[in-house]
Amino acid sequence: MKVPFVDLGRQHRRLSGELRWAIDGVIERGDFVLGEELERFEQEFAAFCGARHAVGVDSGVSALELALRALGVGPGDEVVTVANTFIATVSAIAFTGARPTLVDIQPDTLQMDVTQLERAITPRTRAIIPVHLYGCPADVEAVAKVAAAYNLAVIEDACQAHGARVGGRRVGSLGTAAAFSFYPSKNLGAFGDGGMCVTNSAELAHRMKILRVHGAEPEDIHKVVGGNFRLDALQAAILRVKLRHLDDWSAARRRNADLYERKIRALGLPESVLSTPAARESRHVFNQYVLRTPDRDGAVAALAGRGIGTEIYYPLPLHLQPCFANLGHGPGSFPAAERAARETFAVPIYPELTEAEIDLVVGALAAHFETKAHVA
Numbered sequence: 080m081k082v083p084f085v086d087l088g089r090q091h092r093r094l095s096g097e098l099r100w101a102i103d104g105v106i107e108r109g110d111f112v113l114g115e116e117l118e119r120f121e122q123e124f125a126a127f128c129g130a131r132h133a134v135g136v137d138s139g140v141s142a143l144e145l146a147l148r149a150l151g152v153g154p155g156d157e158v159v160t161v162a163n164t165f166i167a168t169v170s171a172i173a174f175t176g177a178r179p180t181l182v183d184i185q186p187d188t189l190q191m192d193v194t195q196l197e198r199a200i201t202p203r204t205r206a207i208i209p210v211h212l213y214g215c216p217a218d219v220e221a222v223a224k225v226a227a228a229y230n231l232a233v234i235e236d237a238c239q240a241h242g243a244r245v246g247g248r249r250v251g252s253l254g255t256a257a258a259f260s261f262y263p264s265k266n267l268g269a270f271g272d273g274g275m276c277v278t279n280s281a282e283l284a285h286r287m288k289i290l291r292v293h294g295a296e297p298e299d300i301h302k303v304v305g306g307n308f309r310l311d312a313l314q315a316a317i318l319r320v321k322l323r324h325l326d327d328w329s330a331a332r333r334r335n336a337d338l339y340e341r342k343i344r345a346l347g348l349p350e351s352v353l354s355t356p357a358a359r360e361s362r363h364v365f366n367q368y369v370l371r372t373p374d375r376d377g378a379v380a381a382l383a384g385r386g387i388g389t390e391i392y393y394p395l396p397l398h399l400q401p402c403f404a405n406l407g408h409g410p411g412s413f414p415a416a417e418r419a420a421r422e423t424f425a426v427p428i429y430p431e432l433t434e435a436e437i438d439l440v441v442g443a444l445a446a447h448f449e450t451k452a453h454v455a
């Protein structure tokens with residue numbers, strides 16, 4: 080028996096009827112770009128986040144870029160984010176012409192170390208991008224306090240955290256704007272690429288909508304240079320079907336995370352293997368379930384030997400990526416991010432994962448640690 084790292088087929092087979100019906104509807108109506116289907120999805124997604132406006136775009140990185148551009152961020156500006164995130168968080172900043180400024184993560188939670196923010200802020204800083212990494216809400220309240228003191232925008236990178244909550248509020252409604260991705264393996268995934276920008280500001284949403292369609296306002300008049308950042312009607316129709324199931328899927332991801340945690344403890348595996356759970360008042364939606372151990376590569380190989388898929392998010396921190404060598408941060412600049420890159424790995428966590436499969440993963444880990452104890 081194998082346990083694949085992701086298996087989207089399980090979800091799609093269950094929704095096959097609903098999805099086909101939605102796709103057929105778009106084919107019949109024939110409005111493939113923007114239009115009613117997208118508007119409905121935008122309204123539903125904004126409501127889901129508890130925010131006023133949502134602007135459908137073609138990817139998560141476009142959502143980040145459009146949010147920055149709508150805020151007027153560009154060459155000469157700086158935007159602060161973390162060294163341990165997906166490359167898109169940082170490349171969206173660089174794409175606007177602004178300079179990314181990085182801070183380290185907290186070694187235990189792997190989320191932005193907010194105590195480092197003030198040191199990273201200069202007179203050129205315009206915005207902070209906290210990342211809800213793995214589906215765990217970052218401490219946006221603390222970020223917002225710093226942002227308010229320096230008059231900065233807060234753009235949540237919520238690409239891994241659809242539906243996560245802090246207190247009673249969903250991510251996406253906590254800052255100036257937020258970016259979501261609908262890449263197939265995200266908690267809400269399209270049949271291809273997609274993304275969404277969410278904001279409470281009518282003005283920002285308006286600017287994003289103009290930038291999304293070649294800067295046109297009205298049609299054929301272009302006061303700003305825009306691009307093509309549109310989300311297809313087909314993807315919107317598919318995502319509308321899936322959005323109705325998202326809260327159930329998040330609950331299933333949390334149930335799987337609880338099972339992992341209980342079984343890892345019950346088998347007496349090192350406590351340090353567990354990634355730190357979210358603060359009690361926040362609701363983690365586990366896009367990834369991340370474990371850590373100094374012999375990460377050994378653990379990954381042991382799981383692979385038993386047919387269990389794993390992934391590493393992320394093996395090389397952003398400041399050590401060749402394309403960001405110009406930022407001038409060498410090895411040792413962000414020790415917590417570098418350590419996470421050496422020690423962490425993700426195991427399967429999708430909603431349809433069975434308890435028997437979780438037992439296989441935990442059993443393989445137990446065998447790995449036993450062998451190591453034996454050799455030591």
Ligand SMILES: *Cc1c(COP(=O)(O)O)cnc(C)c1O
Binds near residue numbers: 139164165167210
């Ligand atoms: C997936 C992801 C993105 C970008 O999403 P795309 O849709 O692939 O462009 C940005 N930030 C984070 C943290 C992500 O996980």
